[in-house]
Amino acid sequence: MCGIIACRTHAPAVDYLLVALRRLEYRGYDSVGVAVKTTGGQVVRIRTVERIDALDRAIRGGTGYELDRVGIGHTRWATHGPATEANAHPHTDCTGRISLVHNGIIENAHELRQALSISGHHFATGVDSEVLCHLIEDCLTISGDLLCAVQAALASIEGSWAIAVLEERTGRVVVAANGSPLLVARTEHGDFAASDIAAIAEWTDDFTVLGDGDVIELSVSSAGQSAGKNGRKPVVRQCIWRNGEDGLNGHADFMAKEIDEQPTAVSRVLDELGPNIANGRLWHSLGLAPFNRLQVIGCGTSLNAGQVICNLLRRVGGVPASFSVASESAGEIVEPGALCLAISQSGETSDVLNAIVSRRAVDPAMLALTNNPHSTLARRADAVVNCLAGPEIGVAATKTFVCQVVAGVAVMVSALAANGCLGRSAANRLVDDLRRIPAQLSSAGTVAKCLVPPIAEELADAPGFIFIARGTGIPYAAEGALKLKELSYRWAEHYPAGELKHGPLALISSGTPVVVVDNADSKLANNIAEVQARGGRIISVGSLGSTVPVTGELSAPWGPIETIVPLQILARNLALFLGFDVDKPRNLAKSVTVE
Structure with missing residues (x-):
C-alpha cells in the first residue's frame, strides 16, 4: 500500500522524488508528501491529500527555498487516522530535526505515545508513525548520532516497519526494515531507498533487499553495501522491471493496456515454464518433496486464482485440494503430506504472510506464487514460482490473475507428471491446451470489445x-x-x-x-x-x-x-x-x- 522513496542524488532530489512517487501510484494512496533538504540547511515538508500532480504544482510553484540533493517521500493509504494533510507523511518530532516516512504498523504505539507525552512530547497527529519520530528525538539527544538513535528507538517498537529518516542538521538519511519491504540501490545518479523497485527502475538494474532488523545509512560509502544485523551482507539482486514497461503506449488507461497485454503475458509464462512441465522438470527444479494434498492461501484475486488451481488438481490428479481466505486461516489444521501454496501478487500481503507463520510451526512444504520473486513471501517460502506478469499499474488485477492461474496450473501439472500421477501423453495434451490460452484470450478480447x-x-x-x-x-x-x-x-x-x-x-x-x-x-x-x-x-x-x-x-x-x-x-x-x-x-x- 504505502510507498517510500529516499535519495541522495547528484542533482536536485525533488526531481527524483516526484518521478519515484508517480511510479508508486499504482499501489494506491490517499495522501502524498516529501521532505527535502534546502541549500540553506533547513528541511521543508510539502504534503497534500490530492494526487501527485498537486504536490508537483506546489513544489514547482515555489517553496521559498532552493532545494538540495537529499530528500524522502511517501504515498500513504490511511490506516491510523483519516486522510488529512496533517496525517500525511513525512512526520516530524517536537524540534523539527527529524523527518520520517514509515510503512507498516506500530502495534504498541498507544503505550509509547502515553509514555512520551508524560515526558513532555507534543503530538500533532494520531498516526502511529509519529511515535517513531519522538522516540528517535529522545535517542538522538542521548547518542548524538542518527544511526545509533534509529537503532535504539526501534528496539522499543513492536510491529512492522520500513522507514526512512532524514536529519535536518546533517542531511543524513537512515533507512531500516522489519516485516515490511525496503530495498537500497547505488546508481550513477546517486543512492536510493524504496519500498518497491518500480520507484527507481529507471535509474538502476541492481538493488539489495533489506532483511528484518537491518538499519543502514544511505550514503556514498554504504548504500547497498552495509551488513545488516548478525553481520549479514544483503544479496545484490537484478531488477525485474525495465524502463518503458509502465507507459500507456497509446491506451486510454492502464487497465485497458493490461487487459490487452494478457495474451503476451501468458505467452511469456508458457515460454518460460512450458518446456519443463510435462517432463516433470519444473516441479523437480523447486526442490520440494511429493505431496498428497494441497492447501492454498490467498486473498481477493489471488484466492480466486488459487481456486482455479485447486479445481485443476482435483479434476486431473484426484488430489485433495482446499483453499483458505488468508485473514481467516489462523488455527487451521495442516494435514501430513500437505503442500501449502501461498499466492500474492506483490508478495507483501500482510494477511498471507501472517497466515504462513502458523503453518511454519507444523512445517509443511511452502511454495510461493507471486509476481515479485524478491518479495518477503518469496524469501520466507521453501520455493517460489514467478508468475511473470510484468509491471501491473492498475490497482484492479487483470494480467496478474491470468498469469497466476497459468503459472499455478503449470506447476501442478508438472508435479502430477513428476510424481507419476499423470502420464506423459496426458501431460503433453494439457500443455498443448495451455499453449492455446493466449490466442483464446486475444479472440475473447476482440469479441468483448465489440x-x-x-x-x-x-x-x-x-x-x-x-x-x-x-x-x-x-x-x-x-x-x-x-x-x-x-x-x-x-x-x-x-x-x-x-x-x-x-x-x-x-x-x-x-x-x-x-x-x-x-x-x-x-x-x-x-x-x-x-x-x-x-x-x-x-x-x-x-x-x-x-x-x-x-x-x-x-x-x-x-x-x-x-x-x-x-x-x-x-x-x-x-x-x-x-x-x-x-x-x-x-x-x-x-x-x-x-x-
Whole structure:
C-alpha cells in the first residue's frame, strides 16, 4: 500500500522524488508528501491529500527555498487516522530535526505515545508513525548520532516497519526494515531507498533487499553495501522491471493496456515454464518433496486464482485440494503430506504472510506464487514460482490473475507428471491446451470489445449484479464480481448457480442483471430459466449462443479462462460510463501490507 522513496542524488532530489512517487501510484494512496533538504540547511515538508500532480504544482510553484540533493517521500493509504494533510507523511518530532516516512504498523504505539507525552512530547497527529519520530528525538539527544538513535528507538517498537529518516542538521538519511519491504540501490545518479523497485527502475538494474532488523545509512560509502544485523551482507539482486514497461503506449488507461497485454503475458509464462512441465522438470527444479494434498492461501484475486488451481488438481490428479481466505486461516489444521501454496501478487500481503507463520510451526512444504520473486513471501517460502506478469499499474488485477492461474496450473501439472500421477501423453495434451490460452484470450478480447460496451451502458443504472456459474466457472464468476465491485462501486455477488434457489433468488426482480459464466454445464440452463422466470436480465459469457460468445464447446480442467476478459471489460466500461477512475479505485491499494 504505502510507498517510500529516499535519495541522495547528484542533482536536485525533488526531481527524483516526484518521478519515484508517480511510479508508486499504482499501489494506491490517499495522501502524498516529501521532505527535502534546502541549500540553506533547513528541511521543508510539502504534503497534500490530492494526487501527485498537486504536490508537483506546489513544489514547482515555489517553496521559498532552493532545494538540495537529499530528500524522502511517501504515498500513504490511511490506516491510523483519516486522510488529512496533517496525517500525511513525512512526520516530524517536537524540534523539527527529524523527518520520517514509515510503512507498516506500530502495534504498541498507544503505550509509547502515553509514555512520551508524560515526558513532555507534543503530538500533532494520531498516526502511529509519529511515535517513531519522538522516540528517535529522545535517542538522538542521548547518542548524538542518527544511526545509533534509529537503532535504539526501534528496539522499543513492536510491529512492522520500513522507514526512512532524514536529519535536518546533517542531511543524513537512515533507512531500516522489519516485516515490511525496503530495498537500497547505488546508481550513477546517486543512492536510493524504496519500498518497491518500480520507484527507481529507471535509474538502476541492481538493488539489495533489506532483511528484518537491518538499519543502514544511505550514503556514498554504504548504500547497498552495509551488513545488516548478525553481520549479514544483503544479496545484490537484478531488477525485474525495465524502463518503458509502465507507459500507456497509446491506451486510454492502464487497465485497458493490461487487459490487452494478457495474451503476451501468458505467452511469456508458457515460454518460460512450458518446456519443463510435462517432463516433470519444473516441479523437480523447486526442490520440494511429493505431496498428497494441497492447501492454498490467498486473498481477493489471488484466492480466486488459487481456486482455479485447486479445481485443476482435483479434476486431473484426484488430489485433495482446499483453499483458505488468508485473514481467516489462523488455527487451521495442516494435514501430513500437505503442500501449502501461498499466492500474492506483490508478495507483501500482510494477511498471507501472517497466515504462513502458523503453518511454519507444523512445517509443511511452502511454495510461493507471486509476481515479485524478491518479495518477503518469496524469501520466507521453501520455493517460489514467478508468475511473470510484468509491471501491473492498475490497482484492479487483470494480467496478474491470468498469469497466476497459468503459472499455478503449470506447476501442478508438472508435479502430477513428476510424481507419476499423470502420464506423459496426458501431460503433453494439457500443455498443448495451455499453449492455446493466449490466442483464446486475444479472440475473447476482440469479441468483448465489440459486444460488451453497449451492455455496460444499458446496465449503468442497475444498483447491483449477481454472477453465477457452476463447477470450473465459479472462480471466474467470483473474479468478475470482484472486478465490478472494485471499479464501479456497485454491489456484486457471485454464487454457485445451484445455490440460487437456496436464498439468492430473493434478490432477483424485473431487470436484475445476472451475469452467467457459461462453461457448457448442462445444468446451467435450468438456473438461467429460474432467473428469467422472475424477470432477471441474463448476460451470459461463454459458449456459443451466449450473449458474449468467447469459448469453445468443451471446457478445460482449469475452466473457461477466456471469460475473464469480457468480465474485466464489463467492469471497466461500466466504471468509465459512471465517471470513475479505473486505474485508482477508491479505498483500494495494490499491495495490502496491513491486516
